[in-house]
Amino acid sequence: MGSIGVPKNSTMICTQLISQSVEQVVSDMHHAKAQGADLVEIRLDCIKNLKPQQDLQIILSDKPLPVVVSYRPEREGGLCEGDEYIRLQALKLAIELGADYIEIELEAASSVMAMVECKMNHDCGSKVIVSCYVEGVTPSEEDLSHLVALMEAAGAHILKLVISAADITENARIFRLLLHCQVPLIAYSVGERGLISQLLSSKFGGFLVYGTLEGNTVPGLPTLDSLRQSYKIEYLDADTKVFGLISKPVNHSKGPILHNPALRYVNYNGIYVPMFVDDLKEFFSAYGSPDFAGFSVGIPYKEAVIMFCDEVHHLAKSIGAVNTIIKRSSDGKLVGYNTDCEASISAIEDSLIEHGRNSGEASFSSSLAGKLFVLVGAGGAGRALAFGAKSRRARVVIFDIDFDRAKSLACAISGEARPYEDLVDFQPEAGAILANATPLGMHPNTDRIPISQATLGDYQLVFDSVYTPRKTRLLKEAEAAGTILVSGVEMFLRQAIAQFNLFTGQEAPEEFMREIILAKF
Template identity: 30%
Template sequence: MAVNVVLSLTSGSVGEALSLIDRYASYCQGIELRADCLASLSCEDISAVSARAKELGLFSILTLRHERDGGFFHASYKEHDRVLSELVSCCSFDFVDVEEWASDSIVSLARSNGSRVIRSAHFFSSMPSDIVSYVEALAAMGDVPKLACMLSSSADFSFFTDSAMQLKSSLSGDYILVGMGEYGFPSRVLASIMGSFITFSSVGTVSAAPGHVSPDVLYSLYRVPSINEGTSIFGIIGNPVLHSMSPGIHNPIFAEKGLDAVYIPFCVDSLEEFFSVADRLNIKGVSVTIPHKQAVIPFLDSCADVVSAVGACNTVVRRGSSWWGTNTDVYGFWSPLEDVLSVSTLASGRRATVIGAGGAARSVVYALVKNGFDVLILNRTVEKAASLAADFSCEYAALDESSCALISSYRSVIVQTTSLGMGNNCVNPLAFYDLQGDEICYDIVYIPKMTPFLSFAEKKGCRIITGDLMLKAQAIEQSRLFCELV
């Protein structure tokens, strides 16, 4: 069953809503007018919205969402019913969305005017203990049932997925099932797999619900309308993960190669729950990011030697009924550096300084040592630097002014591997050291692209390597493995 992408219009004016319909019509199959978001309610104006949708071949949904159900209509239930009745009487929409507590008179009025009724229920703090029975009870009212639940964990997503699979077998008519929030995002992309005939999207400053993205993202990046039971599912697991750039790398590769595959971010707080649901959804492979690169290893049936060497895994794929892991971060790090090395004269020979001693640093140190570099490891917690140095027979020191002389003898390549270049921690961890200008400076942070460390290095005349190059290189190697499984 093909799913319909619906644009929820949360504009404050009908004029803006009409503009958005025109802009996004090619990316969706329907629109939902959230009348509760409008500054004023005019039957003439609201009718113009459904008319414009019809002109463009889109079906239309009228919704006046009460604050009790996450909407912006703040009056009493009685006033809600009065206003919605008035709108239903004077406007023609294909669907009218009513809360499960709506009066029978509104339901009868909508039906008599030729609209199908969506009977909706929203759970923002918990889920029904029995989703299947709840949706079946809504369906028994003779309407299209809609259940939207906030998912707050991997266990919630697993339960939600199981319920969706059961509903596909027990319900013969249309229904709408939505998992809200970061943990629920995969359900929006995999709506057809979940059996839902609609997935919602929104644009602008007011999101219609937690987890919405714009319709062009669902349509063009994730190719949601074409996802079916035969689509190969891949993704990235982490926490948090919706910020990841990886879907924007892998999905275009699938599209360019004409492969029936999709790559989705999965927020994961329990690897055990994730791998359980991965079996039920037949997920074929995943990228692994913070904080699971080490923790995922016990869930593998086998792995490449590099995983054991660096103690981290960033790529997991199915091999038959087993999970096999590898680490493409090593290749991703080395590939851009190798390109620069091929045209560079090294200031102090094949010697490098690595800032940081975490999981990312392990991959970097491994790649450097494997390719003939002597390495100095700097870290604020010296004990961690010492531990990593012992594993790879490297030198180590504290990340402060006392190490300047050592850095000078390991300055051909300087690699920044910590989180100090991103977000609220956006600082240059090597600010105390005076770069000479002939160093190769590499920061594996990719948001922002120009970190304080790289900006400082560029001003000094150093060659710089940005973290997005590593991201792309490791993703291309991952993609090679993923595409073999489609």
């Protein structure tokens, strides 16, 4: 078994508590410690009927973790509506009662520093975090650097900069700030497009990363458990290679809980993260450094991404879809591959063999040879399935809501295209295979299937490329009809194994990865 070594960075994991009562704050602090937090941020403005002297005494008297105390006013996105002097006095009191850190906004920093300077001079051990929350359009790199300089000039021990990323490419500005800042810096962007700013912060030298308590999901914030268990951010360093899934949406991805443990298992210094991408051209331009070494490609980019590859493997070029990109270390060129094709087709073939349904012409022939292969969906995943089925000499019929796209794919493989509306009444021949390559049935829209339920019993085998949930409604209905099932999870595992080999140049730990699939999918 590979070793994951020892922690490589000092980045701390924090969770923000927005509890409405002191009793809940105390309880949540203990939950945060159990879930892997290094410290907690207490939002005083969230506590109803706050009594600073009494409540802070309770919170800080027996704290299980170091504490950051913040008290955000409405103008900074908080809930404090009261007198500014009273607010600042509460933060001063937090220092006197033993808070490890207080957070104060940039515009009020000079007032707070003047109030607490005497206390600080007596080596109380408390630190001041000066923060700036930028709403709206993300400033230029030059303007962000200016904000950092202002916070540093205010006398902060630690700086905190938060932006609202409208595009994943804006996080690249944060990473460059982290690399060059001479003062401890917390910097991230909020929202789903900002998720990588948290996950990769420690690679670029961030002081602190935020995670959420279990059950308190916030878009763009990882859970404490995932930071500790899936991403293991304490093991990241400047040399860590970044891999990730380019997709839209991306929150359904199970890639991180499969690839990250596998990378550690073989002692490879890498991390795999979800990447919510809106514009491929801008994305590849922003993340062209060698740090970003490879990508999985998901919906809806498997076809469009080809034009951004410098080279395309012959199979992927034939299919017209790429699901894996490697940034070649020797020259930085992007090389595209397709691991979906073999993964999906081999999963179907092996299942037919396992159930004793190999009707190939000879023992060396594919179990798909001569069979009718009914494909729903002519996008990237559909193209991989179509070319794979054709390579096994199946007879392929394609249905897609975009009939022109179905006809184009049918022409490429010498198959047959049918209008999507004909699928409802389509009667397959005995022994036919049904393959769903559409997102229908994917979480959270789990109640939909692409064909009529009444026809499912006419198929010998039903394959669903959707893997969240593991057993989709389509597979449940097919199981009730007595057909052989092949889950998208099996395809996902097989293509991920092939991707891992391409990403790392090493052999994937197949049995270990299968164990993860069985335990967590």
